[in-house]
Amino acid sequence: MATTKHDHHAHQPGDHDQAEILDLDAEVLAEHIASVIAWLPVESGPRQVVDLGCGTGAGTFALLDRFPEARVTAVDSSAEHLRRLREKADEAGVADRVHAVQVDLDAAWPDLGEPDLVWASASLHHLADPGRALRQVHDALAPGGLLAVVELAGFPRFLPADAPEDRPGVEERCHAEIDRRAAEHMPHRGADWGPKLTAAGFTVEGERTLTVHIEHSRSEAVGRYALNGLRRVRGSVADALSAEDRAALDRLLDTDGPHSILRRDDLAVRTERTVWAARRP
Template identity: 50%
Template sequence: MTSSASHVHHDGHGHGHVHGHTHDHGDTGQDDSLAEVLDLDAEIFAPYLTSVTARIAELAGDGVRHVVDLGSGTGTGTSALLERFPHATVTAVDSSPAMLAGLVEAFRAKGLGERVRTLEADAGTGLAGITDADLVWASASLHHLDDPATAIDGIRAALRPGGLLAVAELDGMPHFLPDDAVADRPGLETRCREALDGLHAEQVPHLGADWGALLTASGLVVEQERTERLELRAPLPAAAGQYAHAVLGRIRGAVDGLVAPADLAALDTLLDGGPADVRHRDDLVVRSTRELWLARRPAAAA
């Protein structure tokens, strides 16, 4: 039951997982652009997601029947976990009705509607009577919650004794561009990223929290902790340019007013379909750091 936590740094190729982090609720356009980023991210970094679900299966064993996807978004994790655990059903929990509606439609279209149910809820306030989850998957969602410590207590209560919580987080937006991507604005992406980090510090203060400590404080036993620094270089997957465009478009929206007008104009040249547009460039390198914690609710004392 008690295992030591391992911490592995890995500079890998072909793995990763990335999200936008602006506040999206109640704004359909923002939901749409987030949905696009989430789906492209899952496509580009599919090998990483596959490796993560394999790691989960090693600890969870064959008996996984009920999975909760907490902050499910478009269902990238739901999809990967349905495939990994063919006898499982997934409860997709999200506070965004638009995300859940899209998810339901997508899984119905794939013929998997019977294996997915949805729960529209603030995941920070408990999981509506769920007490039998074999696995809770929380990818890029816990940092959105107002009070993650209370939320983790709620997750613990939703897990059966012996059940697993997988927390996947990331260090912010991915990087794509060389320093001189726009000749007269060197360092453009770094400045935008710094502006975004400042915004995140205000809007999503739990981004980068010490999740291992929070899980332990809630009485969960952290069995694995991994950090992977991911880097994709040419030849990139076909969707990489569109992914860069979707992410940088969201960054453009978030940093409007926070960076110099000349930087905004330079960002526009990367997005406007012209010769510098990220969808046409051959100098993109996709870099992102992903973290994973796997923690178990201890089995009940005999």
């Protein structure tokens, strides 16, 4: 998951808060990220890989694992996220295989060399002109190189539909408001990237939608992911919620209270990711 200048919501979470969500996303959904990468029609092990909008490195480290000969250029607009990514690369002993580049892709375009594979996960829809970005990627890729575009169908859901008991459906009402705002401020969110890729000169070789449903998990990571996710959701749409919905969310987010989301044993992670694999002819 990526960061760029534009974010999903009018409320901008701090980079540190968002970094924690991205780290949890990587931890909880590691298997799904690995399965997407394994599905890609990569003809031989790529040596030069770019993670475009890398966040704190969920894709970067999955790509390094999958392609042991590769070096990854990790591109993001957030200094905090890149600092965290470098720390993790040091801890994992792969710092010599990672090159971090801080840039706002709406303002400038970095020299990416001639990569064999570009990975863009949850990043292109943030851009003001993703068509321009796709053309830039097309021109940078080595002939025959591959672009993988991964987009999420919104932020994950965590609660059952009838929860919480005192205010059922509050999570869905929050997401409805987030979707309404995103439609205004982020028109490329939820787009069909196939035609955009073709227009930029790519040949689309595959498209796959992956349903993520991690059910009834008591794992600490899922609890923290739900807690941080709902905090972000509340911060995004609090001004549009009823007082009753705000109060219900606050009870869920009170980690010391009896209704804390961390005390629930019915949490899930439900979302969808769609992947497009597109080749430069």
